[in-house]
Amino acid sequence: WSMQPSAGCFTEDERPAAASRITKLVIGMTDQPPLGRSNRTVRLAVPALSDATPRPLLLGFHGQGSSGDDFASAHSYERKALAAGYFMVHPWGIDTVQDAGRDTGWNVGTGGDDSTCLPGTTNNSTHASCTVLGRDGRCNWATCFDDVAFVQQLLRTLEASYCLDTSRYAVVGQSNGAMFTHHLITSLLHL
Numbered sequence: 001w002s003m004q005p006s007a008g009c010f011t012e013d014e015r016p017a018a019a020s021r022i023t024k025l026v027i028g029m030t031d032q033p034p035l036g037r038s039n040r041t042v043r044l045a046v047p048a049l050s051d052a053t054p055r056p057l058l059l060g061f062h063g064q065g066s067s068g069d070d071f072a073s074a075h076s077y078e079r080k081a082l083a084a085g086y087f088m089v090h091p092w093g094i095d096t097v098q099d100a101g102r103d104t105g106w107n108v109g110t111g112g113d114d115s116t117c118l119p120g121t122t123n124n125s126t127h128a129s130c131t132v133l134g135r136d137g138r139c140n141w142a143t144c145f146d147d148v149a150f151v152q153q154l155l156r157t158l159e160a161s162y163c164l165d166t167s168r169y170a171v172v173g174q175s176n177g178a179m180f181t182h183h184l185i186t187s188l189l190h191l
Helices: 068-074 077-083 127-130 147-161 176-190
Strands: 021-030 036-046 055-061 085-089 163-171
Touching: 021 085, 021 147, 036 068, 036 147, 055 068, 055 077, 055 176, 068 085, 077 085, 085 147, 147 163, 147 176, 163 176
Parallel strands: 055 085, 055 163
Antiparallel strands: 021 036, 036 085
């Protein structure tokens, strides 16, 4: 295994911290046209740092209708990551206008795909983002915002600001977040 330090390891902004801390970041995204701009929230757990040693990063994706804070409180991943000297980030899925505050979720690559619909299925909860992009379907339930691009932007932001070991990233997810981890990994493997 060969450690791969991020750009943040070589900046003056990365200073040792005596204690771990939890902070919120907002990542500005220009989503695929014509969806416009979105601001995405993440919960970042920064371990106590005694030096500029590159640290692993764990990403945790919540289930549909939840938040990064909810996922962090429901599991011990963050506590264990900090104890091991890892960074941990809990991003929020996009919150749609038609279900504001109740339907955060992840794009799992299924928008407009009716191949798994049961015959006669007509009830769905198509997100406005899928309608705008022409990806309506009888079985739609996930958003169509480009969450893979969001995670890539999130990683670029974190790598520029913190000393991360880019060869040691891991992901966990629950429900819709677990589906997204599959979509994320398979999408990144094809780049």
